[in-house]
Amino acid sequence: MFESAEIDHAIDKETYESEVPALREALLEAQFELQQQKRFPVIVLINGIEGAGKGETVKLLNEWMDPRLIEVRTFDQQTDEELARPPAWRYWRMLPAKGRMGIFFGNWYSQMLQARVHGVIKDPRLDQSINGAERLEKMLCDEGALIFKFWFHLSKKQMKARLKALADDPLHSWRISPLDWQQSQTYDKFVKYGERILRRTSRDYAPWHVIAGMDPRYRSLAVGKILLEGLQGALKRPKIHPDKVSAAPLGPSVDQANLLDSLDLTLRLAKDDYEEQLITEQARLSGLMRDKRMRRHALIAVFEGNDAAGKGGAIRRVAAALDPRQYSIVPIAAPTEEERAHPYMWRFWRHLPARGKFTVFDRSWYGRVLVERIEGFCSPADWLRAYGEINDFEEQITDAGVIVVKFWLAIDKQTQMERFEEREQIPFKRFKITEDDWRNREKWDAYRGAVGDMVDRTSTEISPWTLIEANDKRWARVKVLRTLNQALEEAFEKSDKQAKKHKK
Numbered sequence: 319m320f321e322s323a324e325i326d327h328a329i330d331k332e333t334y335e336s337e338v339p340a341l342r343e344a345l346l347e348a349q350f351e352l353q354q355q356k357r358f359p360v361i362v363l364i365n366g367i368e369g370a371g372k373g374e375t376v377k378l379l380n381e382w383m384d385p386r387l388i389e390v391r392t393f394d395q396q397t398d399e400e401l402a403r404p405p406a407w408r409y410w411r412m413l414p415a416k417g418r419m420g421i422f423f424g425n426w427y428s429q430m431l432q433a434r435v436h437g438v439i440k441d442p443r444l445d446q447s448i449n450g451a452e453r454l455e456k457m458l459c460d461e462g463a464l465i466f467k468f469w470f471h472l473s474k475k476q477m478k479a480r481l482k483a484l485a486d487d488p489l490h491s492w493r494i495s496p497l498d499w500q501q502s503q504t505y506d507k508f509v510k511y512g513e514r515i516l517r518r519t520s521r522d523y524a525p526w527h528v529i530a531g532m533d534p535r536y537r538s539l540a541v542g543k544i545l546l547e548g549l550q551g552a553l554k555r556p557k558i559h560p561d562k563v564s565a566a567p568l569g570p571s572v573d574q575a576n577l578l579d580s581l582d583l584t585l586r587l588a589k590d591d592y593e594e595q596l597i598t599e600q601a602r603l604s605g606l607m608r609d610k611r612m613r614r615h616a617l618i619a620v621f622e623g624n625d626a627a628g629k630g631g632a633i634r635r636v637a638a639a640l641d642p643r644q645y646s647i648v649p650i651a652a653p654t655e656e657e658r659a660h661p662y663m664w665r666f667w668r669h670l671p672a673r674g675k676f677t678v679f680d681r682s683w684y685g686r687v688l689v690e691r692i693e694g695f696c697s698p699a700d701w702l703r704a705y706g707e708i709n710d711f712e713e714q715i716t717d718a719g720v721i722v723v724k725f726w727l728a729i730d731k732q733t734q735m736e737r738f739e740e741r742e743q744i745p746f747k748r749f750k751i752t753e754d755d756w757r758n759r760e761k762w763d764a765y766r767g768a769v770g771d772m773v774d775r776t777s778t779e780i781s782p783w784t785l786i787e788a789n790d791k792r793w794a795r796v797k798v799l800r801t802l803n804q805a806l807e808e809a810f811e812k813s814d815k816q817a818k819k820h821k822k
Contacts, residue, residue: 319513323471323528329535341542342382348549349383349419355553356417356659358462362545363425366470367508368498369480370531375470375541376421382542389414393424402672403616404718405429406454410667415659416462426451427467427515435507444511448518450714455524457707461661464552465524466545469516470531474505480532576770583730583789592792599799600639606806607644607676614813616671616720619802620682623727624765625755626737627788628795632727633678635795636802640676650681662686662704663711673719683708687772692764705775712781721809722781723802726769727788731762 352360364372380388391412400408406426414420430447433439439447455465472480481498484490501508520526527544529537587595606612619636621629633647648669657665663683671677687708691701712722729737738759741751758765777783784801788794 319516320471320509320528323530324473324476325530326532327530327536328533329539331535334535334539337539338382341539341546344546345383345542345549348546348553349387351553352419352549353387353417358464358552359414359416359660360419360549361414361458361463361465362419362421363427363465363467364421364423364470365425365427365431365468365512366529367472367477367505367531368495368501369477369484370470370472370529371534371537372423372468372470372531374534375529375537376423378538379421379541379545383419387418389418389420391420391422393422393429399672402674403670404715404720406450406714407667407670410664413458413660413664415656417659426454427519431508431511431515434511435504444514445518448515452519452521453710455519455521457663457703457710458661459523460703463661464548466548467520467524467526468541468544469512469526469528470537471528472531474502476532477505478502576766577773578728578766578769578785581728581785581787583728583733583787585787585793586790587792587796589792592796595796596635596792596799599796599803600635602803603636603639603799603806606803606810607640609806609810611810611813612806613674614719615806615809616673617676617802617806618671618715618720618722619676619678620684620722620724621678621680621727622682622684622688622725623786623788624729624734625758626734626741626750627727627729628791629680629727630750631791632725632786632795632798633680636678636799639799644674645676645678646671647678647680650679650685662700663707666711670715670720683711684772684776687776688765688768689758691768692761705772708776709778712776712778716780719813721805723805724777724781724783725786725798725801726773726783727786727794729788731759733789734759 352358364376366372376390380390389412393408396408409422409426412420412422426447430439430444430451433447434441434444459465481494481502484494516526516528527541529540531537607617621633623629637645637647646669650665653665666679666683669677669679683704686696686704687701690696716722738751738755741747773783773785784797786794786797
């Protein structure tokens, strides 16, 4: 895989100087067109052998192009803020917006490769990381991103010669880091596992480009031309990727039966019972959130439901049990301009809580398979694909210790009408009712079907849906609190067992 990059590739000075002006002009034009169109972001992943010219090449790209439209990100040691969240959080929050280019050093490939070379992880974990990288890149490309992956290569002999030359040069010896010398000792392992990663993750939508790194002029022209060709091709296409469905279609409902039909919406709590149980469950939640075992976890509660089902009231009863410093509430409405300029899941990744904290999502990432599906705000390819992307997202965050509790608050059509009319008649509730609520009511059956599909495809062992009978608000509020408490207790018990297992 790296043989061609280890032979002598060289460009003479005259040829280089004759080609650079036209290449630079074309790159600037493509960059300007990218910024004007604002149709997709560009992500450049920089990987490879130390000393192969990665930093020098990126520095040159900043000189050839407009650096104001390029975001160079370096992911070195994780900060405390990053360590308290799932591993991918640090990358998601740095993704460039449409019309911009992001260049990532120390990206997801660097992390998994270094971990395997130094024995921090074994092959099964490496393969798991490789699969995760593939899913991430597929999702980003399906959302329109253009990804370039560069591996800068040197043979072992070339690497040692380059390090010696730098060490002997008083003006440039400072550029050699401990990692450079360390990699000279682990070169064979680094190349072995690097090849494994490239072989597994070079795809038509995000291929790897192996760059011979010994000759600066050669590698600079090679990288510049690859970027230019990819940019020009993407800018000319009507769509960065066609709308092709990459998920299994939904099967027809033969008898029209729906999971929501199984709910007993007549369930009620008397006022006295409600007040007693509410206080009990709130006290229980308060204690669990202060438990020292919470330091291993973060908690996310997702609230979805029919309009006027009582999500806000349930959230207030949850919040009333807690110290305001422990939680945040994230209301999800129509995306802002900034959010529309990023992949769909970006707006949710950026709000993930740190360990020990609790985030409530008042509506959530499930909007894509609910309102966006029903209202036609995204294509069928988008919302069909979203089920798998959501499951992958929830698996990633639960693997990192996040407890995900998802609620659908269900009411019947008559109860919704009564609450709508009440909101119109009571001044301090009037702000809650909008034209959208009435319009959504006309699509009751469509939403009912979408909810059934959502639960069928995304209620998993790691993050199941809890359907809440919400015709009676008292019953719903207590059930929400009790479910949160049960989820926390089960997670604590599971992590206790894992901790004991690791001690043995």
